[in-house]
Amino acid sequence: MQTDFLIVGGGVVGLTSAQVLLQAGYRVTLVERGTVGREASWAGGGILSPLCPWDYQEAVTRLAQRGMSMFSEAASTLHASTGIDPEYQRSGMLLLPPYQAELAAQWCAQHQLVLQSVNLADYLPVEMGSGLLLPEVAQVRNPRLLHALRKRVEMLGGMILEQHEVQKFEIAGERVVALQTTQGKFGADAYIVAAGAWSKTLLGEHALNMDIRPIRGQILLFKFDTPPFQQILLKENLYLIPRRDGHVLVGSTLENVGFDKSTTVEARDSLLQRVREIFPGWRDRMPVQHWAGFRPGSPDNIPTIGRHPRLTNLYANSGHFRYGVTMSLASAELLLNEIEGKPQPFPVEEYRWH
Numbered sequence: 001m002q003t004d005f006l007i008v009g010g011g012v013v014g015l016t017s018a019q020v021l022l023q024a025g026y027r028v029t030l031v032e033r034g035t036v037g038r039e040a041s042w043a044g045g046g047i048l049s050p051l052c053p054w055d056y057q058e059a060v061t062r063l064a065q066r067g068m069s070m071f072s073e074a075a076s077t078l079h080a081s082t083g084i085d086p087e088y089q090r091s092g093m094l095l096l097p098p099y100q101a102e103l104a105a106q107w108c109a110q111h112q113l114v115l116q117s118v119n120l121a122d123y124l125p126v127e128m129g130s131g132l133l134l135p136e137v138a139q140v141r142n143p144r145l146l147h148a149l150r151k152r153v154e155m156l157g158g159m160i161l162e163q164h165e166v167q168k169f170e171i172a173g174e175r176v177v178a179l180q181t182t183q184g185k186f187g188a189d190a191y192i193v194a195a196g197a198w199s200k201t202l203l204g205e206h207a208l209n210m211d212i213r214p215i216r217g218q219i220l221l222f223k224f225d226t227p228p229f230q231q232i233l234l235k236e237n238l239y240l241i242p243r244r245d246g247h248v249l250v251g252s253t254l255e256n257v258g259f260d261k262s263t264t265v266e267a268r269d270s271l272l273q274r275v276r277e278i279f280p281g282w283r284d285r286m287p288v289q290h291w292a293g294f295r296p297g298s299p300d301n302i303p304t305i306g307r308h309p310r311l312t313n314l315y316a317n318s319g320h321f322r323y324g325v326t327m328s329l330a331s332a333e334l335l336l337n338e339i340e341g342k343p344q345p346f347p348v349e350e351y352r353w354h
Contacts, residue, residue, distance in 0.1 A: 002027065003027045003029040003159070003186075003189075004021070004026040004027045004028065004188065004189045005026055005027070005028045005029070005189070005190050005192060006028075006031065006179060006188035006190075006191050007028060007029070007031070007192045008179070008193050008195050009195035009196060009198075009199075009318075010030055010031075010032030010035075010036035010150075010162070011036075011039055011194065011324065012037070012041035012145065012324055012325050012328045013041075013194045013196070013324055013328050013331060014030055014032070014194035014195075015030070015036070015149040015150060016328040016331070017192055017194055017331075017332045017335055018030050018158050019152055019156065019332065020332040020335070021336065022153065022156035022158050028153075028158045029159040029160075029161065029186065030153070030158060030159070030160045030161065031161045031164040031166065031181060031186065032163075032164065033163075033166070033195075033198070034163065035162055036150050039197075039293060040197065040294055040295055040324060041142060041146055041325060042142055043217065043219065043291060043292065044217070045139075045142075045239060046241065047137065047139050047232055048067075048071055048137065048138040048139060049064065049068060049134070050064050050301075050322070051237065051322075052099070052100075052104070052234070053107065054104055054107035054108075056300070056301060057301075057350075059300070059302045059350035060300070060302060062346045063327045063330050064323055064326050064330075066329075066346070067326050067327045067329045067330035070333075071088060071140065072088060072138070074329055075088035075140065078145075078148040078149065078152055079148070081155065082147075082148045082151040082152055082155070084144060084148035085144060085148075086140050086144045087140060087141035087144055087243070087244060089244070090136060090138040091138065091139050091231055091232055091242070092133055092135040092136070092137055092231040093133070093134045093137035093232040094118070094120075094123055094124075094131050094132070094133050094134075094231040094232065094234070095131055095132040095133075095134070095235075096120065096127065096131055097129065097131065097235075101117070101132065108134075113134065113136065114134070114135055115133070116132070117130055117131075117133075118133045119131075123229065124233075126278070126280065126281065133231070137232060139232060139241060140325065141243060145325070161183070163183065164182060166195075167181060167182065168180040169191075169206060170185075171311065174310060174312050175311060175312055176191045176313055176314050179191065190313040190314070190315065192315045192317060192335070193314070193316045194316075194317045195318060196212075196324070197212065197214035197259075197295065197297070199304075199318035199319065206308070206311065208309060208353065208354065209353075210353065211319075212296050212297065212298050213296075214295070214297065215254055215255065215256055215321070216254075216255040216256075216257050216261065216292050216294060217251060217252040217253055217255070217293055217294075217295055218264065218267040218268070218271070218290065218292045219249055219290070219292075219293075220249070220250040220251070220268065220271050220275075220289070220290050221248070221250075221287055221288055222247065222248040222282075223248075223288045224247075224248065225246055227244065228242065228248065229242055235278060238271070238274050239252070240275070240278075250271055250275055250287070252271075253267045253271075259294065261292050262292065268287070268290055272287075295321050295322055296318060297319075297321050298319035298320070301320075301321040301323065302319070302350055303317070303318060303351060304316045304317075304318050304351060304352075305317050305335055306334075306338050306348070308353055315335060316353055317331050317332070334348055
């Protein structure tokens with residue numbers, strides 16, 4: 001099997017990396033330890049923005065804003081080419097107090113992001129007082145996005161191999177020469193690690209200073225006949241995301257518990273309590289689903305994108321922490337530019353592999 005690039009990891013970052021490489025004319029094979037698109041990319045909420053963007057470093061802002069600006073067209077193209085609607089929509093995000101209004105206003109003015117002070121009663125029947133509205137914030141429905149990306153990669157000629165867990169990188173000199181997997185050995189001209197929370201573990205000694213660890217997040221899902229509100233709601237670190245069909249996602253926890261994907265009664269009760277403080281009328285309403293996923297946690301939420309410092313044909317696109325979907329299209333663009341030696345749209349030093 002001749003291939004130019006072998007991508008390890010079938011989440012949103014692996015799939016978007018495959019897509020740009022295929023569109024650039026390369027032959028691509030993607031190997032996934034389980035089922036494509038069933039880990040962090042599936043488990044998250046699909047808010048296409050950092051929660052409070054003013055809380056992050058400029059390296060996060062640059063990558064997130066670039067990714068956000070690319071999503072509308074990308075979602076339309078995916079829908080048209082695959083027939084699967086990722087349900088991209090600019091629903092806006094409404095912040096409930098408490099929040100740092102002055103900091104938010106300064107940051108939004110500096111970064112050309114629209115921010116409005118609004119009367120909450122105009123948006124939510126049970127809320128009084130003022131809120132902040134970010135009307136341009138969009139969302140996407142993760143499982144649908146992943147289905148569309150998978151189909152697009154296959155339509156472009158990419159090969160996807162599931163249940164292929166990588167066991168070892170075979171190295172000769174300064175190059176990777178093969179990947180040993182549970183289903184046999186595979187070779188390529190170059191290799192890309194996009195394995196999310198598993199990236200550092202997978203690389204072992206070759207990870208060098210890469211600092212990526214699993215951070216568990218638990219989410220509740222509610223179902224209404226019609227959406228109970230239109231905007232994404234954010235109160236401190238609690239978010240509620242309304243889908244078109246009446247589903248509402250509520251999340252999420254941040255738990256450093258290793259690779260333990262179990263859900264807990266404590267997390268469910270904590271999330272329920274906080275939701276009911278906002279919506280007392282939900283007191284008797286129980287979630288229809290409760291799940292957990294592993295975010296690829298990284299220092300300051302800054303991913304590793306680019307070539308390995310020592311192995312000339314090994315690349316990473318990993319460690320996007322909470323914003324893999326938001327950053328995915330821009331990260332794939334940066335990776336392709338690095339591979340082809342093309343100019344980058346902005347400084348990329350913070351994402352380099354050290």
